[in-house]
Amino acid sequence: MRLVILTGAGISADSGVDTFRDEGGVWSQVRLEDVATPEAFLHTPDRVHAFYNRRRAQLPNVAPNAAHLALAALERRLREDRHEFVLITQNVDNLHQRAGSDSVFPMHGQLDRALCVHCGGVVALTEDLSTKTACPQCQRQGGMRPNIVWFGEIPHFLDDIAAAIEGADHFVAIGTSGTVYPAAGLVEGARQAGAVTTLINRDPAENDTMFDHIIAGRAAEAVPAWADRLVDSLTERKA
Numbered sequence: 001m002r003l004v005i006l007t008g009a010g011i012s013a014d015s016g017v018d019t020f021r022d023e024g025g026v027w028s029q030v031r032l033e034d035v036a037t038p039e040a041f042l043h044t045p046d047r048v049h050a051f052y053n054r055r056r057a058q059l060p061n062v063a064p065n066a067a068h069l070a071l072a073a074l075e076r077r078l079r080e081d082r083h084e085f086v087l088i089t090q091n092v093d094n095l096h097q098r099a100g101s102d103s104v105f106p107m108h109g110q111l112d113r114a115l116c117v118h119c120g121g122v123v124a125l126t127e128d129l130s131t132k133t134a135c136p137q138c139q140r141q142g143g144m145r146p147n148i149v150w151f152g153e154i155p156h157f158l159d160d161i162a163a164a165i166e167g168a169d170h171f172v173a174i175g176t177s178g179t180v181y182p183a184a185g186l187v188e189g190a191r192q193a194g195a196v197t198t199l200i201n202r203d204p205a206e207n208d209t210m211f212d213h214i215i216a217g218r219a220a221e222a223v224p225a226w227a228d229r230l231v232d233s234l235t236e237r238k239a
């Protein structure tokens with residue numbers, strides 16, 4: 001059995017991470033063209049760095065919640081029984097990794113990594129980025145950018161994600177509003193692959209007619225309960 005999970009802002013919102021698209025979210029306070037496009041980085045890199053430095057600095061102040069922990073535990077449990085588990089996230093925080101999830105595809109990038117536009121190197125970040133930051137690999141200055149997929153750029157890991165979806169038996173989207181493509185289209189691919197599809201979300205999503213099952217609720221409550229039921233059903237099937 002292969003379970004493929006897609007998570008979005010809703011799972012991190014329960015940890016207190018600012019969401020982007022909700023009312024009062026980040027994009028209602030900052031114009032995304034000013035900070036989240038390659039053009040913004042070209043013309044006003046200091047503003048882009050300040051925005052992501054501030055968001056990166058929040059990371060130590062938030063912790064994985066019960067949903068992140070339940071997914072990490074589910075991954076270990078399924079692996080023990082030789083099932084496959086793939087976690088795709090649209091979130092750029094590091095909460096899945098800190099919860100102990102092993103194989104994560106952060107398709108929209110990672111706040112705690114920098115990308116060098118000169119050599120393509122991706123390095124872990126512990127301090128603020130600036131236009132003076134030198135690349136630890138090629139030593140050049142001025143080309144270090146947040147390893148974030150900006151608007152108009154191609155998401156990361158698309159080949160791995162397509163391969164995972166192709167063989168999915170279950171596809172579960174958690175805390176995602178179904179508005180950002182290509183993530184929002186993954187459910188369609190999963191359906192074509194014959195997967196059973198489930199949405200766990202606080203509010204109705206744009207694409208919720210695509211799902212076989214809908215569980216309404218906050219991720220921190222609904223995900224642990226769903227994971228328990230899944231493990232129970234697998235245990236029953238084995239008995």
Ligand SMILES: [Zn+2]
Pocket residue numbers: 116117118119120121135136137138139140
């Ligand atoms: Zn470099």
